[in-house]
Amino acid sequence: xxxxxxxxxxxxxxxxxxxxxxxxxxxxxxxxxxxxxxxxxxxxxxxxxxxxxxxxxxxxxxxxxxxxxxxxxxxxxxxxxxxxxxxxxxxxxxxxxxxxxxxxxxxxxxxxxxxxxxxxxxxxxxxxxxxxxxxxxxxxxxxxxxxxxxxxxxxxxxxxxxxxxxxxxxxxxxxxxxxxxxxxxxxxxxxxxxxxxxxxxxxxxxxxxxxxxxxxxxxxxxxxxxxxxxxxxxxxxxxxxxxxxxxxxxxxxxxxxxxxxxxxxxxxxxxxxxxxxxxxxxxxxxxxxxxxxxxxxxxxxxxxxxxxxxxx
Numbered sequence: 001x002x003x004x005x006x007x008x009x010x011x012x013x014x015x016x017x018x019x020x021x022x023x024x025x026x027x028x029x030x031x032x033x034x035x036x037x038x039x040x041x042x043x044x045x046x047x048x049x050x051x052x053x054x055x056x057x058x059x060x061x062x063x064x065x066x067x068x069x070x071x072x073x074x075x076x077x078x079x080x081x082x083x084x085x086x087x088x089x090x091x092x093x094x095x096x097x098x099x100x101x102x103x104x105x106x107x108x109x110x111x112x113x114x115x116x117x118x119x120x121x122x123x124x125x126x127x128x129x130x131x132x133x134x135x136x137x138x139x140x141x142x143x144x145x146x147x148x149x150x151x152x153x154x155x156x157x158x159x160x161x162x163x164x165x166x167x168x169x170x171x172x173x174x175x176x177x178x179x180x181x182x183x184x185x186x187x188x189x190x191x192x193x194x195x196x197x198x199x200x201x202x203x204x205x206x207x208x209x210x211x212x213x214x215x216x217x218x219x220x221x222x223x224x225x226x227x228x229x230x231x232x233x234x235x236x237x238x239x240x241x242x243x244x245x246x247x248x249x250x251x252x253x254x255x256x257x258x259x260x261x262x263x264x265x266x267x268x269x270x271x272x273x274x275x276x277x278x279x280x281x282x283x284x285x286x287x288x289x290x291x292x293x294x295x296x297x298x299x300x301x302x303x304x305x306x307x308x309x310x311x312x
C-alpha cells in the first residue's frame with residue numbers, strides 16, 4: 001500500500017478496470033493497480049474523472065489537494081466517521097483548560113526533546129559541529145515546560161526553543177545552501193521550501209490518522225481554533241517535525257538535491273521545480289515507510305502516526 005503523487009500540470013486520472021491511469025493528453029504517464037493505493041495526493045492542475053472519484057470514495061481512498069507550492073487546499077474522502085461519541089468527548093474536553101494544558105505540555109515536551117536528540121545525533125556523526133550552547137539552552141526551556149501555567153506561556157516556550165533549535169539547524173546545512181531562520185508563506189530560501197512542503201505532507205498524514213479514528217481534525221487542544229486549520233492534526237504532528245527536518249538535511253547534505261531544483265516566484269517565494277518535487281515526494285515516501293522501534297515493535301512512521309492518534 002502506498003501513495004500516488006501526481007503533480008504533472010494538465011494531467012488527468014482515469015480508471016481502467018482495476019487500474020489507475022495517469023495521462024497527459026494522449027500520453028500515459030504512469031499506471032498502478034487500485035489495490036496498491038492507500039491515498040492520492042494531487043498538486044496543482046490535475047483532473048480527476050468522475051469514475052475515479054467514485055471508485056476512490058468507494059474504496060475509502062482519501063484524495064488530498066495541495067498547490068504546486070506545497071500549500072494545503074483540502075481533501076475528498078468518504079462520509080463523516082460514525083464515531084459520534086468520540087467527537088462529543090473531544091468537544092467536551094476542549095472546554096477543560098486543565099486537560100488542554102496537560103496535553104499541550106506533553107506535546108511540547110516531546111517536540112523539544114526530539115529536536116534536541118536530532119542535534120545530538122548530528123554532533124555524534126559530525127564532531128566538528130558544536131551545539132553545546134543550543135543543547136543547554138533547549139534543556140533549560142524543556143525544564144520550564146512542566147511549570148507552565150497557561151497555553152500562551154507554553155507556546156512562548158515552544159517558540160523560544162524552536163528559535164534556538166533552528167539557529168543550530170542552520171549550521172548543519174552544508175554545500176551551496178544556507179539557512180538563517182524559519183520563513184514560510186512564502187518560503188524565502190530552498191531549505192525553507194523543503195521544510196514547508198514536508199510539513200504540509202506531514203500535516204496531511206496526521207489529518208488522515210485522526211479522521212480514520214473519528215476525531216474532528218479541526219478541533220485541537222494546544223493550537224487554538226483557526227478557520228481552515230486542522231488544529232488537532234497540527235497538535236499531533238509537533239513531535240514529528242524533526243522527521244521532515246532530517247529529510248531536508250539529508251537531501252541537501254548528500255547532494256541529492258541542488259540549487260537547480262529550485263526556482264523563484266514573485267508571489268510564492270522559492271519553490272521546487274518539477275524534478276525537485278518528484279525527487280522530494282519519492283524520498284518522503286521512502287521515509288514514511290522506514291521502520292522504527294515504537295513500544296517494543298518495529299513500525300513504519302506512517303503506522304506510528306496512526307498509533308499515536310489511537311493512543312490519544
